[in-house]
Amino acid sequence: MDSLNALRIFSSAAEFRSFTETAQRLGISPSAVGKAVARLEARVGVRLFHRSTRSITLTQEGQQFLDGCRRIFSEIDALESGFAQSRGAPSGRLRVSLPMIGMLMMPTLSAFMRSFPEIELDMNFSDYLVDVVNDGFDVVVRTGEATDSRLVARTLGAYRLQLVGASVYFDQAGTPDEPSDLLGHACLHHRYPTSGKLQRWPLMNAGTPLDLTLPVTASSSTVEPLIALAEAGMGITCVPDFAIRRQVLDGSLSVVLDRYTEHSGVFRAVWPYSPYPSPKLRVFVDFLAKNLLPIRADRPNPSVAT
Structure with missing residues (x-):
């Protein structure tokens, strides 16, 4: 049990990259964490962490050791779960x-x-x-x-991705009948947070992708603001169908150009x-x-x- 406890302390330290935070999470002192890791390193005969005054990072051997610990804990969890199934x-x-x-x-x-x-x-x-x-x-x-x-x-x-807008917007700006009409509309784009690029609207005509440079009225790294802006009548946006299911059902947003939008x-x-x-x-x-x-x-x- 002492060995298993040392493995859990080591795994927690590897997850939080801090002896202090590990100690707080486990309810022990930072020195107890450091001593447990030091004893474990002495027992296995390798250095598991690179230490500095500000942080700790895993050594290559430490990463291998962590992978092994996770397999051990996974097996323990599976064993416990198997018994727990019959209890509640x-x-x-x-x-x-x-x-x-x-x-x-x-x-x-x-x-x-x-x-x-x-x-x-x-x-x-x-x-x-x-x-x-x-x-x-x-x-x-x-x-x-x-x-x-x-x-x-x-x-x-x-x-699916769908193009939607509010009736108040379409009353003012008109409803697009074909993809090229979007060039004269306010377009609200999703911007990928990882790359900074705008998500391409999946506009097609007879199975051929359309390469249109659409206006950028606004962009957002998350979808919720785009839906809110569209509901407020600020333009047309392209979002997943499940994200606007309620709005389409209650009529606050309407789908446009659906036969030109092919995405799954x-x-x-x-x-x-x-x-x-x-x-x-x-x-x-x-x-x-x-x-x-x-x-x-x-x-x-x-x-x-x-």
Whole structure:
């Protein structure tokens, strides 16, 4: 048990990159953290951290040792979860990485929290590519493909990009009938925070992409301000259909140029492979797959891969 405790102290120090923060999280003194790491280094015969007065960083051997610790803890969690299944509801902390657009998933995430109050969601919102295993996430939700053989992926649902605006705007500026009409409209763009580039509007004509340089009335690194501006009658924006489902249903936003807009994508949940996935992970992924992007009559049911 002393050895296991030392591994947990080391893993926490590697995650927080600070003996002081590790001590605060674990309820022990910083000197106790330092001594535990020093004894562990002496036992394994390698230096695990580079230390400075301001920070600590893993050595190459330390990173290898951390990977091994995570495998050990994963097996322990799986063993404990297997016994816990027969004793009660899924519980515990679940570290989840979500895209910046994930704020629009909050109704689904709130519903999940109400359904599983014993699970603590630790949510990180970022559009940066994360290392699911080495960054210590239980599950990551992203668009695109999962190519790492250490990971398991499940499709959560499909979405489309749609062009929308408010009736008050179209009453003043007119409704575009074809893509070239957008050149005379106020266009509200999503800007990728990672690259700074504007997201291309997926305008097509008879299957051929249209290369139009659209006006830039405003841009935002997140989608929520674009929806709010469009609702306020400030212009036309291009956003995922699930993000404006309510607004389209209540009439505050209207879809335009739909027959010229061809785009589809999928959200996937990705997590480290384990022969014994924890109950909290299973119920989270199952809940998102069922509730995040419900199948519409005009949209095919995406295949589910596990």
